[in-house]
Amino acid sequence: MSANLDLTSLWGSLTAVTTLTFTAQSFGSGSGWNGTGVGTVEVESIDDQTLLFHEAGNWSPPEGKSLRFTNVYRWRAYSEQKQLRLEHLRFGNANPVYLFDLQQTAGDRWDSIEPHVCSEDLYTATLRLENETLHLDWTVKGKTKNERISYVYEQ
Template identity: 40%
Template structure:
């Protein structure tokens, strides 16, 4: 059965995010543990982004430093996220260990004129990953919520040109 064609209104934020992805150059993020967190993952990070557009999506190659609140000592990190446009939704894949070991995280669909949210949470063992994306003036914010038996984390990624 063919998928329904998305309406102009529901496609607009998807089109807008898709057009911004190749222009993103910077990332600033915070990690905040909630009251049920046993990881205590808290801190902030900054990264440079290099994007690449391939037939299977747009990849954001992130290279930066994360400073844990507990130590104050920056730690280098790198990530690769692949975004795939399906017209009615965007899929997000984590390729930290390469294309062949990509992990599908979730699909995002429009919930408002400037917001997308996960269609279904990503389950990793007993942990649940949800996200909400909000368009900003120069890019977007991606709010992650990670909950589980020992996790209660909020991540806020701010992407901009």
Template identity: 40%
Template sequence: MTSIIRVRALLPTITRLKFSSRSGSASQCEWSGEGYGSVTVSEDDQARCAPLRFHEQGHFALAGQSREVAFRNVYRWELAEDRLRLFHERRGREAAVWLFDLVEAKHGSALVAAEAHLCGEDRYTARLEVNADGFALDWRIQGPRKDESIAYRYFVS
């Protein structure tokens, strides 16, 4: 439980992000590229375990293209008894999509998805590791047309 508490304490200090997406050989998406942006954190209230939200905005460019596309996301982090839950609020708070619950890995200090999130035939998993300047959240998406890896890096001030 120590890793979960440490990550939850780190979340409110995050201010920036960058990510890279890589399409694997089985992908039909061709979604490889790089993105970067800012993170504004909000909390429902000042309670120690209150959900908090990452309001992300920035730019993304597909590999080999100079034109960037703006993006916006809202992710909600919730501390539960033995896990850290992650939701995507792309359609608002009331229609949040659960992504996965992160639990302590059996070995080491990483957090890993307790189970895969299924979206149609696609399977989402993740791994989170704290580092010196924030944390890394690596996603893996596999399905009939998807073979994607997304490496998010979140940074404190």
């Protein structure tokens, strides 16, 4: 079911997230990113425009041992621009890794405004809401990468 997912509605959905699953697929690049992750999300509200996602769980490749993962992502709402920013805090709060800004492109869909450039790779993303579930789909394209990572965030 499609709904209008304006910034206020999207923010409300983000604050309610408690779990995540993700599937990583590598298409002929040999990066070894294939696998599935399952975990929990602790949402920390810093202020009216900043949320931290503390993610923890297990990642399982098709063959081999399951590995523990943790991530911290920072979501920022920019109401005047009607944009949402995602940053990875792998180097701490003071040194965020900017990933991308998203803007609404359809009623229930937000897309990265520009690709994130990391070395020779381009990262893009789409965020959409389906039946109270947020889907964040990443693609990574480059000389040596052709990946898709599909996150599902649920309440």
